[in-house]
Amino acid sequence: MGGIALYSLCAADGVRHYSPHVWKAILALRHKGLEFDLRPVSFADIPRIAGGGFDSVPVLDDRGHRLGDSFGIALHLEAAHSGPSLFPGAGQQALARLVEHHCDTVLNPPLSVIVVRRMHDMMDPPDQAHFRAARQRRFGASVEELAARSAGEAAHFPEKLALMRRILTGQDWVAGEAPGFADHILFGTLQWHRICMGAPLLTAKDPVEQWFRRCAAHYAIPLASG
């Protein structure tokens, strides 16, 4: 009951936290200046987290108050804790929702394909079996069939960041003059790629890559290397 715990899907090495949604919550917690215990779990552990009732991560346990869904976690942290606002200014919740929707519909589907082989290979065997079955259900395709499309998706992926590039050419942060949860959402999405692939997604001159590094530095997140 004491502190704050965040449950996070993790590679078999216990080190590489790869879930984009967990990363959104990690940045939100850091943004609020909160100490927390990051607890790595496997797919098999999820039904047992915090007594059950969750089927995905992140799960936040805030001194006994348990909740899932990264956006819900951000709203809870904003309401329950002082510290810098996650939604600094009018319309910031709407902005964050739109960024989330944009990531979910435009960026995540190709990223799912791009990283599929590396995600699979970083898991322990029981998680690999779970992951294979889940991909088959969601995409109607095997890990190997999806992996065969990876290079094609990767070649076109930078174009899909056009909207974010346009925004980040005109301002330092997605949320505007200061970072907010809208930044955390995009960061989580791209960090998922970075953790899985261990390499930058974009050239160093790309405004999105420059923002990604700025965001990592701001929240003291070491950049993953392969």
Add this chain to the structure above:
Amino acid sequence: MGGIALYSLCAADGVRHYSPHVWKAILALRHKGLEFDLRPVSFADIPRIAGGGFDSVPVLDDRGHRLGDSFGIALHLEAAHSGPSLFPGAGQQALARLVEHHCDTVLNPPLSVIVVRRMHDMMDPPDQAHFRAARQRRFGASVEELAARSAGEAAHFPEKLALMRRILTGQDWVAGEAPGFADHILFGTLQWHRICMGAPLLTAKDPVEQWFRRCAAHYAIPLASG
């Protein structure tokens, strides 16, 4: 050179201004409290507007400074005129860009099909010929072929407003506590449907419909009826 003029595509009746992008500019001008002269044009008139150089509307002539593109017009009005801000708070430009992208990619393509027959029928014959050729180029289909898909698209259209409905369930305005250009963009998009169809798109209880009426009332826009 005296005042402000806004050039707007108009039905053959000279009354029904149907372009979603022009409506964005109309609301932005009203938001800033600016007087302006709304100048109806046909497709055939566009190459002659303000001495030429434009191939679409809106075109704004602000005391001799001429520019197109509704977002560019909003940025110009914000920079050049006092009055209430079109981007009230941090991140509001980013929010407006995301709403624009959402409208352009999720809402406008089905709306183009839903309203195609009524748009065509409200034009004068030269504009009809222009419109037919433009639809054929863009969709590879005739007005009649597109119109045959109209009812199917209309049946599913309310679902496509899910994101905006979620936002407008939690707050009165897309931009947050007060209306801004993010609202004008969505209004323009739905007003395009309203002007063409002369009837509400959604049920009176729908939070998006309630916002649409609130927005029309706020800017003193009479609601079109068929």
